[in-house]
Amino acid sequence: MGNRFAGAADLAQRRRRRLARTDHVEDIPLPITSLSTGASSLPQQEARLLRKVVSPRLWKHLSLLAGLPLLWVVLYGAAGVPRPSVMNGFSGILLLLAAQLATIVGWLRARSATDFQGHYRAWKWLAIGLAAGAALILTDSASVLPDVVAYLLRPLTGPLESARKAVVLVPALAWCGFILVRVLPDMNRSVWSQSLLILALLVGIVRFMLVHTPAVTSISADTLSALVLASTYAAFASMLLHCRHVAYICNDAPDGM
Helix, strand or coil: CHHHHHHHHHHHHHHHHHHHHHHHHHHHCCCCCCCCCCCCCCCCCHHHHHHHHHHCCCCHHHHHHHHHHHHHHHHHHHCCCCHHHHHHHCCCCHHHHHHHHHHHHHHHHHHHHCCCCCCCHHHHHHHHHHHHHHHHHHHHHCHHHHHHHHHHHHHCCCCCCCCCCCHHHHHHHHHHHHHHHHHHCCCCCEEEEEEEHHHHHHHHHHHHHCCCCCCHHHHHHHHHHHHHHHHHHHHHHHHHHHHHHHHHCCCCCCCCC
């Protein structure tokens, strides 16, 4: 009888020791290994609004990117509408949407707790450049822009005849270099969006070289407009996919930045 009570006492003591060890383990803080995301750092109302603008579902973005070419084919085949005008209008709208997505990316990147070098500011300048490009395409004023800039600079530089294109070309190349140096490395966590932006730049450079070659008269307006459309479509796809990445996957700067 006494042995039974002694065994019960030992069992109760072992149980108290086990509970004490369990409580001690639960008090130990666990290491934080998850990446911070843009949506999780937003207030509930802002996060809900972001979810309405940019869906976290990848298949929705891919469906949109697949449906845009079909919509363009329908508009392109519409009777009585000049084809270059349709392509330029479509390109301007895509570039304007890409500028808005770049603004959202910059806003989300600014909320990152690990970025202390201000790389997110480049997204705001990218958005301004994309919006300016959209305005030039929609107003069809890209061809007259060198004349306008040369006229505005005449009081400072005098008449510019042969250098009219240079006053636009040099700032444009500087802006493209700024994108390559600041924005592209910031997209290292999203390879697809980074590759699409590089493709957009390359197609834009090819279109620019074709316009400024002696054989420009042999290139149709449809071909030039198609290159603009391809470049703006790749830029829009890049901004859309990267905006989803920054909003729902990770908004931190890449390692080493």
